[in-house]
Amino acid sequence: MSKSLQAIRGMNDILPEQTPAWRYLENTFAHLLKGYGYKEIRVPVLEFTELFARGIGEGTDVVDKEMYTFLDRNGESLTLRPEGTAGTVRAVLEHGLAGGGQVQKLWYAGPMFRYEKPQKGRYRQFHQIGVEVFNLPGPDIDAELIALTWRLWQALGLADAVSLQLNSLGSSEARAAYREALVAYLKERYELLDEDSQRRLTSNPLRILDSKNAQTQALLADAPTLHDYLDEESRAHFDGLKARLDAVGIRYEINPRLVRGLDYYGRTVFEWVTDKLGAQGTVCAGGRYDGLVSQFGGKPTPGVGFAMGVERLVLLLETLQLLPAELSPAPHVYLCAFGEPAELAALALAERLRDQLPGLRLQVNAGAGSFKSQLKKADKSGALYALVLGEDELARQVVGCKPLRDQGEQQSIAWADLAERLAPCLEQA
Numbered sequence: 001m002s003k004s005l006q007a008i009r010g011m012n013d014i015l016p017e018q019t020p021a022w023r024y025l026e027n028t029f030a031h032l033l034k035g036y037g038y039k040e041i042r043v044p045v046l047e048f049t050e051l052f053a054r055g056i057g058e059g060t061d062v063v064d065k066e067m068y069t070f071l072d073r074n075g076e077s078l079t080l081r082p083e084g085t086a087g088t089v090r091a092v093l094e095h096g097l098a099g100g101g102q103v104q105k106l107w108y109a110g111p112m113f114r115y116e117k118p119q120k121g122r123y124r125q126f127h128q129i130g131v132e133v134f135n136l137p138g139p140d141i142d143a144e145l146i147a148l149t150w151r152l153w154q155a156l157g158l159a160d161a162v163s164l165q166l167n168s169l170g171s172s173e174a175r176a177a178y179r180e181a182l183v184a185y186l187k188e189r190y191e192l193l194d195e196d197s198q199r200r201l202t203s204n205p206l207r208i209l210d211s212k213n214a215q216t217q218a219l220l221a222d223a224p225t226l227h228d229y230l231d232e233e234s235r236a237h238f239d240g241l242k243a244r245l246d247a248v249g250i251r252y253e254i255n256p257r258l259v260r261g262l263d264y265y266g267r268t269v270f271e272w273v274t275d276k277l278g279a280q281g282t283v284c285a286g287g288r289y290d291g292l293v294s295q296f297g298g299k300p301t302p303g304v305g306f307a308m309g310v311e312r313l314v315l316l317l318e319t320l321q322l323l324p325a326e327l328s329p330a331p332h333v334y335l336c337a338f339g340e341p342a343e344l345a346a347l348a349l350a351e352r353l354r355d356q357l358p359g360l361r362l363q364v365n366a367g368a369g370s371f372k373s374q375l376k377k378a379d380k381s382g383a384l385y386a387l388v389l390g391e392d393e394l395a396r397q398v399v400g401c402k403p404l405r406d407q408g409e410q411q412s413i414a415w416a417d418l419a420e421r422l423a424p425c426l427e428q429a
């Protein structure tokens with residue numbers, strides 16, 4: 001196929017055999033969110049570039065290197081959303097959803113776009129399910145968010161496959177003081193830093209902490225740590241979070257080098273990671289962003305949230321073979337009809353059955369065909385029964401009911417009795 005007619009690199013079609021796993025994950029999570037009182041919000045995939053530049057921060061990889069940005073016909077700079085927090089905060093502010101200290105507990109799902117190097121678990125169009133909470137400053141809600149994700153891992157059977165990394169970034173003043181100390185320490189060792197970290201030393205020094213370079217990591221072993229600079233209030237907040245996680249029995253590892261790649265965070269940050277997916281092991285990440293709403297011009301409004309990578313979670317479920325077997329079940333019945341009069345009657349009969357037995361998975365043969373070919377299609381569909389309606393059945397107002405999965409005899413069933421006779425099918429998954 002010519003290149004222009006192929007999907008863009010790093011942007012995947014989610015094919016019919018994959019979508020049931022996606023739905024399973026989305027439905028499982030949506031169900032949990034409802035139980036915790038979260039409401040769905042949907043925001044556009046396109047926003048003014050400035051929203052992300054200001055929210056996520058100049059100097060971050062996302063803003064500097066990964067955004068899909070273009071001028072529209074009006075000459076305005078727009079960007080395909082690289083994440084969901086900035087747009088959600090904008091919408092909350094624009095519609096006054098958090099005005100007067102109103103608590104909002106929101107969730108969203110959808111595609112995000114980042115110009116990254118595509119590889120397993122890292123794509124240019126990927127999907128997140130995210131949660132954002134406004135106007136709750138305490139560690140209790142941070143703990144609830146983590147408990148919610150923990151419950152999801154349990155529901156999916158992933159509890160043993162993921163682990164929680166936790167850190168506190170402190171107040172912005174504490175971070176600034178720490179940044180200064182870190183830069184001073186690393187400047188003295190500038191020549192030993194990898195090229196990327198040398199560049200980050202001026203643009204975004206905290207990101208050097210999660211450099212993958214071994215020599216840089218070795219240098220960091222003796223560097224000052226963020227925790228030495230944590231302000232009292234942030235320390236108490238962090239202690240409050242840890243106490244709550246301990247109370248619900250959620251294990252975590254404190255990782256003082258966990259800084260996250262987006263600038264809006266302060267205090268709590270966390271990541272759920274797995275070692276089962278190779279390099280792209282973070283399946284869910286988030287933290288607190290108490291300064292973001294005011295940065296966008298609103299009143300100071302605490303915010304906290306997370307987002308999980310749907311592709312990575314589906315990959316993990318597939319890798320560990322944790323997807324339930326019957327995610328896209330076969331039809332219960334496949335209705336075959338021969339000749340136009342029987343086809344018309346079959347259609348009417350099928351619609352009546354759908355009224356009488358909601359939940360019945362009924363496939364009506366389309367495209368006519370001989371007796372043999374229709375029965376072959378019925379069998380291939382995986383249906384439990386083929387219903388057969390020919391001239392003779394039409395005259396007698398019955399259908400032939402042929403079991404396809406066991407040795408039972410074909411029976412004749414009157415149309416009037418069909419719903420009752422098929423009702424037990426509904427007990428099958």
Ligand code: HAM
Pocket residue numbers: 082083084085114116121122123124125126127128130131132261262282283284285286287288304305306307308309310311312
């Ligand atoms: P993030 O860490 O940039 O945070 O992304 C969250 C998750 O999205 C990652 O942990 C990963 O699972 C998935 N993800 C990110 N980039 C890709 C990619 N290129 N391909 C596949 N999956 C990817 C955020 O986006 C924040 N908005 C999360 C948040 C919400 N913090 C507070 N509220």
